Each structure stands twice: as C-alpha cells, then as structure tokens.
Amino acid sequence: MGTPICIVGVAESDSGSLPDRTAWQLHHQAARAALADAGLKKDDVDGLFSCGDDWTHALQLAEYLGLQPTYVDSTQLGGASWECFVGHAVAALQAGMCNVALLVYGSTSRSDGQRRRAGDAAPPPRGPAQYEAPYGLTLIGKYALAARRHMHDYGTTSRQLAAVAVAAHRWAQQNPKAFRYGKPLSLEDALKTRMIADPLRQADCCLRTDGGGAVILTTAERARDLRQKPIRVLGAAHAVSHLHLSQWADMPDFTAAQSGRRALQQAGISARDVDVLEVYDAFTIMVLLTLEALGFCGRGESGAFAETGALAPGGRLPTNTDGGGLACNHPGMRGLFLLIEATHQLRGACGNRQVPNARVALCNGTGGYLSSCGTVVLGA
Amino acid sequence: MNRSAALAAHLPVIDGESAPFWAGTRARKLLIRHCNACKRNHFYPRHACPHCWSDNCEWRAASGKGRVYSYTVIHHNDALPFREMLPYIVALVELEEGVRLTSNIVECTPEIVHVGMPVEVIYEHVTDDITLPQFRPRT
Numbered sequence: 178m179g180t181p182i183c184i185v186g187v188a189e190s191d192s193g194s195l196p197d198r199t200a201w202q203l204h205h206q207a208a209r210a211a212l213a214d215a216g217l218k219k220d221d222v223d224g225l226f227s228c229g230d231d232w233t234h235a236l237q238l239a240e241y242l243g244l245q246p247t248y249v250d251s252t253q254l255g256g257a258s259w260e261c262f263v264g265h266a267v268a269a270l271q272a273g274m275c276n277v278a279l280l281v282y283g284s285t286s287r288s289d290g291q292r293r294r295a296g297d298a299a300p301p302p303r304g305p306a307q308y309e310a311p312y313g314l315t316l317i318g319k320y321a322l323a324a325r326r327h328m329h330d331y332g333t334t335s336r337q338l339a340a341v342a343v344a345a346h347r348w349a350q351q352n353p354k355a356f357r358y359g360k361p362l363s364l365e366d367a368l369k370t371r372m373i374a375d376p377l378r379q380a381d382c383c384l385r386t387d388g389g390g391a392v393i394l395t396t397a398e399r400a401r402d403l404r405q406k407p408i409r410v411l412g413a414a415h416a417v418s419h420l421h422l423s424q425w426a427d428m429p430d431f432t433a434a435q436s437g438r439r440a441l442q443q444a445g446i447s448a449r450d451v452d453v454l455e456v457y458d459a460f461t462i463m464v465l466l467t468l469e470a471l472g473f474c475g476r477g478e479s480g481a482f483a484e485t486g487a488l489a490p491g492g493r494l495p496t497n498t499d500g501g502g503l504a505c506n507h508p509g510m511r512g513l514f515l516l517i518e519a520t521h522q523l524r525g526a527c528g529n530r531q532v533p534n535a536r537v538a539l540c541n542g543t544g545g546y547l548s549s550c551g552t553v554v555l556g557a
Numbered sequence: 558m559n560r561s562a563a564l565a566a567h568l569p570v571i572d573g574e575s576a577p578f579w580a581g582t583r584a585r586k587l588l589i590r591h592c593n594a595c596k597r598n599h600f601y602p603r604h605a606c607p608h609c610w611s612d613n614c615e616w617r618a619a620s621g622k623g624r625v626y627s628y629t630v631i632h633h634n635d636a637l638p639f640r641e642m643l644p645y646i647v648a649l650v651e652l653e654e655g656v657r658l659t660s661n662i663v664e665c666t667p668e669i670v671h672v673g674m675p676v677e678v679i680y681e682h683v684t685d686d687i688t689l690p691q692f693r694p695r696t
Contacts, residue, residue, distance in 0.1 A: 299566065299567075299636070301566060301567075301568065301570050302567065302570065303569075303570045303572065307569030307571075307572075308600075308601045308658065308659065309659045310567045310569070311567050311568055311569070311683075311689050312647050312659050312689075313567075313631060313636070313639035313642070313645060313647060313661070314629075314631075314647045314659055315633070317633070318629045321629035322627045322628070322629050322647075322648075322649055325627045325629060325672065326626070329627070329672040329673075371632070371633075372632045373632055374629045374630070374631050374632065374633065375629055375630035375631075375644075375667070377629075421601075422649060422659070423649055423657045423659050424601075428627070
C-alpha cells in the first residue's frame with residue numbers, strides 16, 4: 178500500500194440542454210470549478226485523465242485547456258473509464274508520476290443528437306461488427322437482450338425494472354440540478370411509457386443531456402493544506418469481459434463482480450459496509466445486474482429487492498442519490514458523475530438528499546454494452 | 558427503397574478473416590471455427606482460437622440448428638431499412654455447436670418468440686457478395 182490518495186475537488190459544469198456550448202467549453206468550466214473547489218490553480222495540474230470519441234481527444238483537450246501535462250491517461254472503456262482513471266491516478270500519484278490529477282469530462286450529446294439528422298449513415302461495419310450490423314440490433318436492444326435473459330432465468334418483471342426508474346425519480350425530486358426535478362414518475366406511468374426494445378420501455382432508458390464534470394485527486398499529505406475535507410480512495414479496480422453481446426460468455430456473470438471484489442478487498446470492507454451506492458444506470462437492467470454482481474443481492478434477487486423500494490430515499494440501500502442517469506443527467510458517458518455525487522454525500526453536502534452518516538460510498542461505472550466495469554470505494 | 562438497397566450501408570466490409578464465412582453463406586453453409594488444439598468452437602471467426610490462442614483452427618459447417626439464448630423485439634430504430642421492418646426480432650442464437658451469434662428471427666411473430674425456442678438457419682440473398690444467415694422457428 179502506498180500513500181493514501183484523496184479526492185480534493187469536484188464540480189459539474191452546466192448541464193441539461195446547452196445547444197450553444199461546445200464540449201470543450203464544458204470541460205473547461207468543470208475543471209476550473211473543481212480546482213476552485215479544491216483550492217488549487219491551473220498550474221498545479223500535471224496529470225490529465227480524460228477520454229472521448231476521438232483518438233486525439235487528450236491532445237485536443239490539453240491544447241484547448243492550455244495544459245502541458247507530464248502524465249496523461251486517455252484509456253477509453255466507455256462509461257467505466259472514469260472509475261478506471263481513479264485507479265490509474267492513484268497509482269500515478271503514489272509513484273510520484275504526477276502530483277495533481279485532473280479527471281475531466283464534457284459532452285454535448287443531447288444537442289449533437291438534435292443536430293444530427295435521423296438515419297444518418299453509420300460507417301460500414303468492419304471486423305467483428307460485420308456479423309452484427311446487418312441485423313438492426315440497436316444500442317437499447319443490446320441491453321434488452323440482457324434484460325430478457327435475466328427475466329427468463331429469474332422471473333424478473335417489467336414492474337421490477339420500472340421500480341429502479343421510480344427510485345431514481347424520487348431522488349431527483351430532492352435535487353434541483355436534476356433534469357427530471359419537478360417531474361416525478363409513478364410505477365404505473367413508467368409501465369405506460371412506449372416500448373423501445375422489448376422488454377425495455379422509455380422509462381427504462383437514461384436521459385440524454387449535455388454536461389460535464391471534473392474531479393481532482395492528490396495525496397493525503399497535499400490534501401491537508403486544501404479547502405475541502407479530503408475523501409479517501411479506499412479501493413479501485415476495473416475489469417473487461419466482451420464488446421459484442423454474442424461474446425458474453427454467461428450473461429448474469431457481469432464483470433462488476435471482478436472489479437467489485439477487488440475494490441472491496443483493497444478497502445478491507447464488504448458490501449454490507451457501504452452507506453451510499455452510485456451505479457451507472459444507462460438502463461434499469463444495469464442497476465439490477467450491478468446489485469447482484471457486487472453482492473448487494475443474491476443472484477436473481479435484485480428485481481424483488483428494487484421493488485421493495487430499497488434503492489429510493491429512505492430505503493435500505495440509498496442508490497443514485499442525485500437521480501442517476503435515469504433522472505439527473507446523462508451526457509454520453511456518466512461515470513464521472515458517480516464520483517462527484519459520492520464525494521458530495523461523503524462531505525455531507527447534499528442538503529435534502531443527504532444520506533445520514535454517510536461514511537463509505539461505492540461507485541460502479543459500466544461501459545460499452547455491459548462490457549467493462551470500474552469500481553471505486555470512497556471513504557469520508 | 559427496397560430492403561437490399563437500404564441494407565447496403567449495414568453490410569460487411571469483407572476481409573481476409575471473414576471471406577470464407579461469406580463464401581460459405583453464398584453456398585448456403587454456416588461456417589464456424591474449430592480449434593484442433595483445444596477442440597473448442599468459436600464464432601465470430603478469428604484466425605486464431607480465442608480460448609487457447611492456437612492458430613491451428615479450421616472451418617467447419619455448423620448444423621444450422623440452435624436455440625434462442627435471448628431476444629429483443631425492436632420497436633424503435635430510425636435507420637433504414639430497419640425503420641420499415643418495425644417491430645422486428647433480434648436474437649442471440651446458440652447453435653448446437655455451442656457458439657452464439659446475432660441474427661434476426663424471421664417467419665415468426667413477437668408473440669411466439671421465446672428464450673429456448675428451437676430455430677434453424679435460412680439464407681437471405683442480399684447482394685452478389687452477401688448472403689445473410691437468418692433464423693426461423695424449427696418444428
């Protein structure tokens with residue numbers, strides 16, 4: 178074990194619908210705010226951790242921000258990248274490869290989608306994609322395949338899936354920054370939303386927003402002089418299983434089991450010790466699979482667990498306390514926002530939605546098509 | 558636009574690893590890869606075995622019979638030709654040889670398809686280069 182590493186600054190950029198902004202602007206806004214939150218300056222940043230759609234992402238970003246970082250990581254594992262970055266940043270900081278790590282993200286995915294014409298041609302499928310592309314398997318359809326199999330194996334119901342979205346909306350009603358603030362969702366209404374890819378309805382699918390965020394990490398020693406109460410990284414691990422759904426060896430064996438076990442081991446705790454859970458919820462089924470893989474539920478028990486209201490405010494396992502991707506924000510890749518909300522909770526700074534006595538938070542980012550997971554355990 | 562023309566944008570760019578597979582479907586054969594070192598099958602086809610990394614692999618004709626491992630009924634897709642096929646079924650089919658592939662289930666309504674349903678391959682001629690394997694219920 179090396180020197181302890183802490184989250185010392187977090188911030189979100191503006192979010193929602195931002196048709197006049199660029200993604201780079203949102204990166205900058207979030208990074209500046211996170212540094213101010215920490216009490217650090219631009220010139221303190223020597224480690225840059227970010228990814229996007231393009232191989233030149235880190236180069237474009239460093240140039241735009243006027244940074245000349247001496248340590249860069251642009252690993253792209255989809256939405257799990259940000260939890261993966263925490264592990265990489267911890268290693269780099271402990272090894273002295275950098276002193277202040279900036280994890281930053283920005284996206285205008287909502288506005289980009291509205292600018293794009295419906296049915297714009299995708300590039301012709303090459304390599305492994307050629308065996309899947311001719312069949313019209315949509316992104317949501319991929320998650321629907323996982324949901325259908327879970328229903329078949331364990332009797333999971335549409336109602337249980339909807340309960341995940343209802344819990345997220347209940348949290349969002351406590352968060353004025355949430356996209357669905359002021360727009361509660363009942364179970365009955367969730368089940369009436371239109372079918373997108375059976376068994377997933379609109380209410381099972383995340384929002385599409387614009388937005389960005391940033392997280393600053395440094396050593397515990399450096400953190401002593403900074404503005405905020407440092408939040409310790411107690412464990413961080415990631416794992417990858419497949420890209421195409423046809424290559425997923427056994428659907429319920431979700432790779433969060435591997436990343437979660439290792440992150441919890443590093444932290445020296447078990448799932449029972451977690452006070453606040455922040456999990457990537459691009460689709461309701463992701464939450465159920467994650468609960469089981471991380472050991473919060475037995476195999477096949479997550480649907481019934483969600484249906485009891487366990488995830489909602491006042492429930493046994495406060496989950497996605499900002500409203501999550503289903504009801505707060507979802508700008509393309511959401512992994513970074515899990516870390517931000519967990520930090521707010523562990524600082525005790527969440528106002529109406531504060532989980533009482535939150536000491537330990539677990540964040541589980543998921544990327545690709547249930548392909549990659551990164552788990553981070555944080556402690557107050 | 559007819560289906561074949563609209564599907565063109567979604568059709569494979571045939572490469573060195575995939576050419577024998579698409580030659581196979583043109584001849585109404587469903588070819589998968591078999592590893593002579595570890596004796597396991599795999600699909601999609603790679604030059605070397607993803608299980609043991611041996612490159613002592615060969616093409617074998619699959620039975621074309623399998624079962625639905627999971628499926629979804631797509632109700633929303635803006636892209637042609639899929640937009641005009643809604644609702645349609647996409648499934649993971651597990652072949653008798655143990656490998657899974659993505660396909661449509663055709664000649665089948667959404668009410669009938671289910672996990673575990675026996676299916677068999679049929680071949681859809683799309684272009685001179687590409688014949689797509691599709692699956693239909695098997696009685």
